Amino acid sequence: VKKFLNNPNEVVEEMLDGVVRAHRDYIEPINGSHRALVAKTGPRPGKVGLVIGGGTGHEPCFLGYVGKGLADAVAVGNIFSSPPPDPIVQCAVAASGGEGVLFVYGNYAGDVMNFEMAAEIAEEKGIKVRTVLTTDDIASSPIEDREGRRGVAGNFFIFKIAGAACDRGLSLDACEAVTRKANLRTYTVGVALEPCSMPQTRRHNFEIGPDDMEIGMGIHGEPGVTREHIKPADDITDAIMDNIFKEMKASAGDRVAVLINSFGATPLMELYILYRRVAQRLAAKNIEIEANWIGHYCTSLDMVGASISILHLDQELTDLLHHPCETAFLRIN
Amino acid sequence: VKKFLNNPNEVVEEMLDGVVRAHRDYIEPINGSHRALVAKTGPRPGKVGLVIGGGTGHEPCFLGYVGKGLADAVAVGNIFSSPPPDPIVQCAVAASGGEGVLFVYGNYAGDVMNFEMAAEIAEEKGIKVRTVLTTDDIASSPIEDREGRRGVAGNFFIFKIAGAACDRGLSLDACEAVTRKANLRTYTVGVALEPCSMPQTRRHNFEIGPDDMEIGMGIHGEPGVTREHIKPADDITDAIMDNIFKEMKASAGDRVAVLINSFGATPLMELYILYRRVAQRLAAKNIEIEANWIGHYCTSLDMVGASISILHLDQELTDLLHHPCETAFLRIN
Amino acid sequence: MQTFSNANSGAIVLSLAERIIENRAYLSEIDGKIGDGDHGVNMAKGFGMAADRLKGKEATLSEALDTLGTVLMTEIGGSMGPLYGVMFTEFAEKLDGVPAIDAATYSLMLHAGLEGIQSIGSAKVGDKTLIDTLVPAVEAFDGATASGKPFDEALDALVSAAEAGRDSTRDLVAKIGRASRLGERSLGVLDAGATSCAIILKELSLGARARLT
Amino acid sequence: MQTFSNANSGAIVLSLAERIIENRAYLSEIDGKIGDGDHGVNMAKGFGMAADRLKGKEATLSEALDTLGTVLMTEIGGSMGPLYGVMFTEFAEKLDGVPAIDAATYSLMLHAGLEGIQSIGSAKVGDKTLIDTLVPAVEAFDGATASGKPFDEALDALVSAAEAGRDSTRDLVAKIGRASRLGERSLGVLDAGATSCAIILKELSLGARARLT
Numbered sequence A, B: 001v002k003k004f005l006n007n008p009n010e011v012v013e014e015m016l017d018g019v020v021r022a023h024r025d026y027i028e029p030i031n032g033s034h035r036a037l038v039a040k041t042g043p044r045p046g047k048v049g050l051v052i053g054g055g056t057g058h059e060p061c062f063l064g065y066v067g068k069g070l071a072d073a074v075a076v077g078n079i080f081s082s083p084p085p086d087p088i089v090q091c092a093v094a095a096s097g098g099e100g101v102l103f104v105y106g107n108y109a110g111d112v113m114n115f116e117m118a119a120e121i122a123e124e125k126g127i128k129v130r131t132v133l134t135t136d137d138i139a140s141s142p143i144e145d146r147e148g149r150r151g152v153a154g155n156f157f158i159f160k161i162a163g164a165a166c167d168r169g170l171s172l173d174a175c176e177a178v179t180r181k182a183n184l185r186t187y188t189v190g191v192a193l194e195p196c197s198m199p200q201t202r203r204h205n206f207e208i209g210p211d212d213m214e215i216g217m218g219i220h221g222e223p224g225v226t227r228e229h230i231k232p233a234d235d236i237t238d239a240i241m242d243n244i245f246k247e248m249k250a251s252a253g254d255r256v257a258v259l260i261n262s263f264g265a266t267p268l269m270e271l272y273i274l275y276r277r278v279a280q281r282l283a284a285k286n287i288e289i290e291a292n293w294i295g296h297y298c299t300s301l302d303m304v305g306a307s308i309s310i311l312h313l314d315q316e317l318t319d320l321l322h323h324p325c326e327t328a329f330l331r332i333n
Numbered sequence C, D: 001m002q003t004f005s006n007a008n009s010g011a012i013v014l015s016l017a018e019r020i021i022e023n024r025a026y027l028s029e030i031d032g033k034i035g036d037g038d039h040g041v042n043m044a045k046g047f048g049m050a051a052d053r054l055k056g057k058e059a060t061l062s063e064a065l066d067t068l069g070t071v072l073m074t075e076i077g078g079s080m081g082p083l084y085g086v087m088f089t090e091f092a093e094k095l096d097g098v099p100a101i102d103a104a105t106y107s108l109m110l111h112a113g114l115e116g117i118q119s120i121g122s123a124k125v126g127d128k129t130l131i132d133t134l135v136p137a138v139e140a141f142d143g144a145t146a147s148g149k150p151f152d153e154a155l156d157a158l159v160s161a162a163e164a165g166r167d168s169t170r171d172l173v174a175k176i177g178r179a180s181r182l183g184e185r186s187l188g189v190l191d192a193g194a195t196s197c198a199i200i201l202k203e204l205s206l207g208a209r210a211r212l213t
């Protein structure tokens, strides 16, 4: 597998060097560390701080969503690996405006261990920390185990809502509550056609047969629910939407936001073909699309594949979704 | 090669159906045709109209750059093929505000033939048309044949400048002149690591050896200047920047805009690694980066590869670069 | 004197479309080597659309060629839309109103198509384009009739010359179009347009030949 | 009574790092099958960093383990940072200040590491994690010493049990971590953490065994 690389062991450092140079309008290193980045305008006294983070390899997740009206700081790990506690603590300190800090990150064993250790240390420093684990990947566990599910591209919506709530000056309790609601109302399913490969090994992390696809694929290339013979785009979309409709109790007239996300190597052309079908399916149920995003929002290195995320809006979420924000990869105003 | 597709022969129609649904805030079909799309807010009396267009397979080029402050209309062809004259004429009519229309598109035989026929028809309808062919791909022909070069990802900058000039109410002459200047001051080189493949054939359009890369690759998979053994990212970037520096007569203190563009399958992580080196090279010459864009801006289906574009700014271009615009894939305000 | 009837010869265009569609992958593959790999796909799309419009109709050859030319010109785009669009439109115009097509008319038709193409593009023989198929084919046809050969033999000469012309592109350096930026690297492969042009001229001429009376 | 010296045994951690770095691709490959394919890469990064800090220093085993634990805990992240971080830190703490390490101290060390891991994660034997290597290894060591076996033989028992524990994960359904969402599909492959844990325990114990006096 061919990639633009120098020293494969320095890939995260080199990327972050590029990131910090490119996005200096939005983010800056905390105490010189590229592993803990704070929004240039974001943290302020009286506002709950929003800290996000996780492994790399998902760009523009997570660092692309740091800035005014969205996350205040991001802790950056190695590829597909949670950051250690230290940069998370630095983020908590930098994001803190005295009203507490909200940690929002995907539900993975490694992230949970490191963020929990960081939360303890931050609490010792007098910063009140609340955590919302994102669990939007409905393919990753049955409904009975909703809390055991993975957080994937739906992060995008959950971060957005959390960031807006924080920016509006809501209390830590209120920010946590609405973020939890956003997580519970976000539904994602991913499909991979080809595997990703790590820069350090430049080999496929796993294999998918030449005529197969993997439904329910995670954003770290974790195997999904089933491996099936590849199907037409509309059939794939229908299978995903059927699963989402099973869980999302939406009625005619309800509003949703839609995210069609490339896992890395799938181009926009195909994402639009998926979106077309999603829109058809929603229209058939008289569910209105309030807003949509189509592109590379939460990737998995160079994986060929895509995910569909639906945020089931209510009035409060709609309001927060439209709240202005200014980050490297999402601007609303 | 696996893709999300239904009927491979309907891929452009299905994509455009998705596009029109997704971006209704920015664009709408002209007379119901998805092959000619006009900005919702853009064309207006007294303003020169900007018409862009070309083949598909480059998404978000070209339709992602239609909207207020940028292009007024886009004519959409088949994959890697210019649109025929008819939708171009429709675009000219829709974009016309009585002050003439500027056509800006890449310099390819097919596009030239179709756009010229369209220009003649538009002129017959009383619309004054001027054309600027983009020729930013400095690898595609020697400097002596600058006018024979291809237009590639640098289109992004050239459209932006043209759109701003039109939006500011400059005359057709002035719009044409500054767009020509932007084209002459935009320098792009692309590198492919792996070929793209057409949805209709799902086979690679060409082959690149397992240890090779193609320098100077066009955005339709046209072969480049040389095929070489793959090199580290910094060496590739250095080779590209050396070529650009050879043509761009920039002095210390000059300002540039930088675009690091994925050809489709190359993820952001690697683009940041390229950007890092571009920034180092520019900094070494004391050239300031006024603005940068890193991501998928002018792709080539699912090709693995990237291009680097530099716009050598002057005061007028800097001004126009920052002029507000609102389109599906570029928003400045 | 050998002639064939314009009426009911519209079916020739259907078999033309069949040949192009059959060769879709092949033509794209050739184009991929030094171009952008879309030649077969676009040609098949355009010819297929024209065939759909003609199917079930009893069109004359000139009507069918006009339909094909119009579809290419107005709906296909790319290089082939205008180039083949004008060629077929010119072909159609020269046959229009001619009930029995003889060799002289056929020659007129070929020349009009060639001139149409040259009025849009500026390619010359040797530039590695479809011109390298078309020009020798027309010359061979004219040469054969000038030397007193009957229509059917002139058509055979045309087909052989078209194929030889196509093959000649293998050893040419491209001077025009996408491949022209490649210099020497364009050597050793056929030109896509020259290849499709040979298919077109052959099928058209075989169709005419089979109908000669 | 067999013991080995804490002083100058820091080199054991260097060979530990060597083994992990050697197995980088292998460990990532195993992790890729039912996890996310980063285990070898992350382990090699962490152990490599620790080795870099230790190189050229005459560290005691407890100092070297502390360096390793601290690097993993503070700089590596992922699941391994905290889990192995706490394990090595606990190992180090139990050996700290002990000049001659005997079997009883070694057992204390193992238990402390195991408890440290269990205080963070909640995996039990049978969940298809490194616990499936670690728990039987500790039990085998204790069993051997309890039945009167000398230190060296107890270390041998530990290594065999660790490898058998690792192998047992092949037939387990994952109950924790990334692979747990796979259900039956996680059968038939080794657990990555169990595999690295067997490498670690073996190298540590071989290092100790070679230094016994």
Ligand SMILES: Nc1ncnc2c1ncn2[C@@H]1O[C@H](COP(=O)(O)OP(=O)(O)O)[C@@H](O)[C@H]1O
Pocket (backbone or CB within 6 Å): B080, B081, B082, B109, B110, B111, C031, C035, C036, C037, C038, C039, C040, C042, C043, C078, C079, C080, C083, C117, C120, C121, C122, C123, C128, C129, C130, C131, C176, C177, C178, C191, C192, C193, C194
């Ligand atoms: N000016 C021209 N005159 C004649 N033929 C041309 C000219 N330009 C291009 N061609 C022909 O067009 C062919 C390419 O067609 P096609 O692949 O369909 O279009 P595009 O190059 O726009 O992708 C070339 O192989 C060549 O034969």
Ligand SMILES: Nc1ncnc2c1ncn2[C@@H]1O[C@H](COP(=O)(O)OP(=O)(O)O)[C@@H](O)[C@H]1O
Pocket (backbone or CB within 6 Å): A080, A081, A082, A109, A110, A111, D031, D035, D036, D037, D038, D039, D042, D043, D078, D079, D080, D083, D117, D120, D121, D122, D123, D128, D129, D130, D131, D176, D177, D178, D191, D192, D193, D194
């Ligand atoms: N709670 C836990 N207790 C013990 N071991 C665990 C636990 N969670 C995960 N593991 C181990 O971690 C290994 C995966 O490590 P690694 O790939 O480095 O981290 P990640 O899963 O975060 O990518 C698994 O193979 C398993 O042995």
Ligand SMILES: [Mg+2]
Pocket (backbone or CB within 6 Å): A079, A080, A081, A082, A110, A220, D036, D038, D078, D079
């Ligand atoms: Mg991981």
Ligand SMILES: [Mg+2]
Pocket (backbone or CB within 6 Å): B079, B080, B081, B082, B110, B220, C036, C038, C078, C079
């Ligand atoms: Mg083309």
Ligand SMILES: [Mg+2]
Pocket (backbone or CB within 6 Å): C031, C035, C036, C037, C038, C039
């Ligand atoms: Mg072509």
Ligand SMILES: [Mg+2]
Pocket (backbone or CB within 6 Å): D031, D035, D036, D037, D038, D039
């Ligand atoms: Mg892992």
